[in-house]
Amino acid sequence: MKNRSLxxxxxxxxxxxxxxxxxxxxxxxxxxxxxxxxDGLTFTKMVGFQxxxxxxxxxxxxxxFWFTVGFVIVTVIMxxxxxxxxxxxxTQKFKGxxxxxxxxxxxxxxxxxxxxxxxxxIFTQGFQALGNALHMHWLLNWLTNETTGFWGLVIVxxxxxxxxxxxxxxxxxxxIPNEIIEAAKIDGASAWQRFTKITFPMIAPAFTVCMFLTxxxxxxxxxxNLSLTNGGPYNSTQMLAMDIVxxxxxxxxxxxxxxxxxxxxxxxxxxxxLQVAYNRKREADLH
Amino acid sequence: MKTKSRTVIGIVGLLLGILWLFPFxxxxxxxxxxxxxxxxxxxxxxxxxxxxxYVNSFQALxxxxxxxxxxxxxxxxxxxxxxxxxxxxxxxxxxxxKLSSGLLLLFISAMLIPFQSVMIPLTANFGAVHFxxxxxxxxxxxxxxxxxxxxLYQGTLSSIPIAMDESAELEGASRWQIxxxxxxxxLSPITVTVAILNIIAIWNDYLLPSLVLPQAxxxxxxxxxxxxxxYTKQWHLALAGITISIIPVILFYLFAxxxxxxxxxxxxxx
Numbered sequence: 340m341k342n343r344s345l346x347x348x349x350x351x352x353x354x355x356x357x358x359x360x361x362x363x364x365x366x367x368x369x370x371x372x373x374x375x376x377x378d379g380l381t382f383t384k385m386v387g388f389q390x391x392x393x394x395x396x397x398x399x400x401x402x403x404f405w406f407t408v409g410f411v412i413v414t415v416i417m418x419x420x421x422x423x424x425x426x427x428x429x430t431q432k433f434k435g436x437x438x439x440x441x442x443x444x445x446x447x448x449x450x451x452x453x454x455x456x457x458x459x460x461i462f463t464q465g466f467q468a469l470g471n472a473l474h475m476h477w478l479l480n481w482l483t484n485e486t487t488g489f490w491g492l493v494i495v496x497x498x499x500x501x502x503x504x505x506x507x508x509x510x511x512x513x514x515i516p517n518e519i520i521e522a523a524k525i526d527g528a529s530a531w532q533r534f535t536k537i538t539f540p541m542i543a544p545a546f547t548v549c550m551f552l553t554x555x556x557x558x559x560x561x562x563x564n565l566s567l568t569n570g571g572p573y574n575s576t577q578m579l580a581m582d583i584v585x586x587x588x589x590x591x592x593x594x595x596x597x598x599x600x601x602x603x604x605x606x607x608x609x610x611x612x613l614q615v616a617y618n619r620k621r622e623a624d625l626h
Numbered sequence: 627m628k629t630k631s632r633t634v635i636g637i638v639g640l641l642l643g644i645l646w647l648f649p650f651x652x653x654x655x656x657x658x659x660x661x662x663x664x665x666x667x668x669x670x671x672x673x674x675x676x677x678x679x680y681v682n683s684f685q686a687l688x689x690x691x692x693x694x695x696x697x698x699x700x701x702x703x704x705x706x707x708x709x710x711x712x713x714x715x716x717x718x719x720x721x722x723x724k725l726s727s728g729l730l731l732l733f734i735s736a737m738l739i740p741f742q743s744v745m746i747p748l749t750a751n752f753g754a755v756h757f758x759x760x761x762x763x764x765x766x767x768x769x770x771x772x773x774x775x776x777x778l779y780q781g782t783l784s785s786i787p788i789a790m791d792e793s794a795e796l797e798g799a800s801r802w803q804i805x806x807x808x809x810x811x812x813l814s815p816i817t818v819t820v821a822i823l824n825i826i827a828i829w830n831d832y833l834l835p836s837l838v839l840p841q842a843x844x845x846x847x848x849x850x851x852x853x854x855x856x857y858t859k860q861w862h863l864a865l866a867g868i869t870i871s872i873i874p875v876i877l878f879y880l881f882a883x884x885x886x887x888x889x890x891x892x893x894x895x896x
Contacts, residue, residue: 344801347717348717350713350717351718351729353710354711354713357769357772358732361744361769361770362770363736365744365751368747369743372746379746379750425642433636433639435643436639443643443646445876446646448826448875448879450831450832450847452830452847452850452851453847453850458649460653460868461652464656464861465668465669468669503890506891507894507895510891548894559740562830562833562847565832565851566851587746596746600740601743603742603743604739604742607738607740611737
C-alpha cells in the first residue's frame with residue numbers, strides 16, 4: 340500500500356483517532372497541567388516545578404514508593420521461583436498433571452478486585468479460625484497492620500499470578516529437545532545436573548520475559564490494593580497507583596496527582612525500555 | 627526407583643492443588659452458611675445450609691443487569707478492537723516506508739504510558755462532550771488496547787506472503803475486499819489470541835469503568851464494589867455475591883481453556 344493512497348489512511352483512521360483521543364492528547368494535557376494549579380476544571384496560573392517539589396516532600400507518596408518497591412522485589416522473586424517450580428512439576432509425567440495446570444492458572448482469570456475481596460475473607464475470618472484452632476498467634480488479626488497487609492498483598496498476587504508465569508515457563512520448557520535430555524541421561528547426568536546444566540541455560544530467555552512482566556505488573560497494581568486493604572491502616576499499605584488515584588479523587592489535588600502520575604510514567608517506562616534494550620543486546624550476543 | 631519418585635511428585639502435586647483450591651472451598655462453603663454458621667466455624671462444611679444468601683445477593687447485585695452490561699461492553703469493545711487493529715496492522719505491514727515504521731513505533735510507545743497518567747484529562751474531555759457512558763468506554767478500550775493488538779497482528783501478517791494480495795488484485799478485488807475476503811480469514815489464530823487477552827482484561831477491569839460509567843450501566847466488578855461497601859462484615863451475603871460473580875468467568879475458562887492458555891502465552895512471549 341502506498342503512503343498517499345486513500346485506503347492506507349482509511350485503514351489506519353479508527354485506531355489513530357482512538358489513540359489520539361484516549362492516550363496522546365490526555366497525556367500531553369496531563370503533563371501541562373502538572374506545571375499548573377489545575378483543579379480538575381480550570382487553572383489560574385503556571386507554578387513551574389512546584390508540584391514536583393511538593394511530591395518529593397509528600398509523605399504519602401514517598402511511603403507508597405518504598406512500599407511498592409518492597410512489594411515488587413518480593414513478588415518478582417517469589418513469582419519466578421514458584422512459577423518455575425510449578426512449570427517443572429506439571430511438565431513431569433504423572434496422572435493429573437493437566438488438571439493441575441488448569442487449577443494453578445484458574446485464579447488468573449478472576450479480576451483483581453474480586454480476588455482482593457476473596458482474600459479479605461480468608462485473612463480476616465479463615466486465618467483467624469485457623470490460628471485459634473492451632474494456637475498459632477501469627478495467624479491472628481491479619482490486615483490490621485502494615486506487615487500483615489504487605490504479606491497479604493504478596494500472597495494474593497502470588498496466588499493470582501504464579502499460574503500465569505508457569506504458563507510462560509512451560510512454553511519454553513517444551514521447546515527443549517527431548518534428545519538432549521535423553522543423551523545426558525545416558526551419559527549418567529543426575530536430575531540436578533540435567534537441571535542446572537541443560538534446562539536452566541535453555542530457558543534463560545523465559546527469565547527475561549517473566550522478570551519484566553512481573554516487574555511492570557507489580558508497579559501498576561491497583562485493584563487488589565483497593566479491595567484487600569484499601570491502603571489501610573492509615574495509608575500504610577497504599578501503593579503508588581492508589582496514591583495517585585486518591586490524591587486526585589479523595590484529596591481533589593488534581594495538579595499534584597498529575598505530577599505524581601508523570602513520575603510514575605517515567606518509572607514504568609524506564610523499566611520497559613530497559614527490557615527492550617536488554618533483549619536487543621541478548622539477541623545480538625546470540626548471533 | 628522410577629515409580630517411587632513418580633509417586634512423590636504425584637503427592638506433591640496433589641497437596642499443591644489442594645492448597646490452590648482451598649480459597650475456593652472457603653468461599654463457596656461459607657456462602658451456604660447463616661451468619662451464625664460462619665461465626666461458629668469457618669473451616670467446616672455448611673451445616674445447616676441455606677440458599678437465602680444467593681437469593682438476596684443476586685438481587686442486591688442487580689446481577690442480570692450487571693451481567694448484561696458486562697457482556698455488552700466486553701463484546702462490543704473486543705469486536706471493535708479486532709476489526710480496527712487488524713486493519714491498522716494490515717496497512718502498516720504492507721507499506722514499507724519510514725512513515726509506517728514511525729507509526730508502529732507510535733503504537734508501541736503508547737503501551738509505555740500507564741493509565742494514571744491520562745486518567746484525569748481523559749475523563750474530563752469525554753465528560754465535556756457527554757460521552758461518559760458505555761459507548762465512550764468502548765472508544766477508550768480501543769485506544770488503550772489497540773497497541774498490543776496491532777503489534778500482535780503485525781507479527782503474524784509478516785508471515786503471509788504478499789503474493790496473496792497481488793493475485794487477488796489481478797482478479798480485480800478492491801483493497802477492502804482483499805483484506806476481508808483473503809487476509810482477515812488467514813489471521814484467525816491470532817484473532818483468537820487478541821480476543822482472549824482483551825476479553826480477560828476488559829471483563830475484569832475496575833478503575834476505568836468506575837470513572838466512566840453511570841450507575842445504570844455498572845458492570846459486575848463495579849456492582850461488586852458497591853455491594854461490598856453496603857454489606858461490610860455481612861460475609862454470608864458477600865460470599866454468595868462473590869461466588870455468583872465468578873461463575874461466568876470459571877465457566878468461560880473451562881470451556882475455552884485451550885485457547886486461553888495459547889492466547890496468554892502468545893501475548894507474553896511474542
